[in-house]
Amino acid sequence: MIKSLIITHGGLGKELIKVCEKIFNKNIDIECICFNWEEDGTIAINKVENFIEKNKGNKIMIFTDMFGGSPSNICFEFVDKNIEVITGINLPGLLKFLTYREKNMDFKKLAKIVKKGAIEGVNIIGEYLGEKND
Amino acid sequence: MIEEKVEIINKLGLHARAAAKLSHLANTFDSDIFIVFNEDKVNAKSLLGILTLAASVGNYISIIADGKDEKRAVKEIKGLFEKKFDEES
Numbered sequence: 001m002i003k004s005l006i007i008t009h010g011g012l013g014k015e016l017i018k019v020c021e022k023i024f025n026k027n028i029d030i031e032c033i034c035f036n037w038e039e040d041g042t043i044a045i046n047k048v049e050n051f052i053e054k055n056k057g058n059k060i061m062i063f064t065d066m067f068g069g070s071p072s073n074i075c076f077e078f079v080d081k082n083i084e085v086i087t088g089i090n091l092p093g094l095l096k097f098l099t100y101r102e103k104n105m106d107f108k109k110l111a112k113i114v115k116k117g118a119i120e121g122v123n124i125i126g127e128y129l130g131e132k133n134d
Numbered sequence: 135m136i137e138e139k140v141e142i143i144n145k146l147g148l149h150a151r152a153a154a155k156l157s158h159l160a161n162t163f164d165s166d167i168f169i170v171f172n173e174d175k176v177n178a179k180s181l182l183g184i185l186t187l188a189a190s191v192g193n194y195i196s197i198i199a200d201g202k203d204e205k206r207a208v209k210e211i212k213g214l215f216e217k218k219f220d221e222e223s
Binding site for chain 2: 022023024025092095096099117120121
């Protein structure tokens with residue numbers, strides 16, 4: 001089982017998990033770290049280290065809310081063959097991950113699929129309707 | 135291969151929760167299953183694929199199944215639409 005962690009500014013990650021639970025109508029095994037605006041990152045880094053230690057032996061997918069933001073920046077050092085970080089996570093990306101996480105596929109390939117799902121979830125409706133009406 | 139048309143009769147159309155139920159059900163069958171709406175054909179086992187159809191109440195979609203359990207798949211998926219995804223009484 002791939003273990004997963006969401007690290008976001010404020011409570012964004014918690015809300016994303018709640019929405020996914022509502023959509024799938026079941027509890028979802030993803031932990032969340034809400035990055036405290038006031039702190040320098042030490043507490044969050046400790047929490048990430050604890051999560052990794054606790055889930056040693058598993059693959060770990062970490063999601064953060066924005067490339068370049070503190071939650072992402074503290075994760076760079078953790079990436080290795082068993083740990084990947086996907087930044088800018090959104091609802092479509094998370095739903096993609098939850099749909100594929102149990103399919104026993106290559107971990108790095110899964111990361112690519114999730115990234116693609118997240119990007120494809122961003123559309124300009126005017127353009128989308130234009131394409132449909134062409 | 136079997137194809138059947140069905141009207142979307144739940145108020146919210148093929149929204150996230152309905153699409154999750156549909157893809158979950160489709161994944162219980164071995165057959166290849168597709169949903170067709172206008173010119174778009176998506177894999178019924180893909181939640182995000184279904185959402186891209188943006189199909190709403192009053193629209194008609196087609197369910198296409200191809201495989202050894204195709205008959206049961208179409209019947210059960212059609213049933214899900216007919217009972218409004220258990221969202222409304």
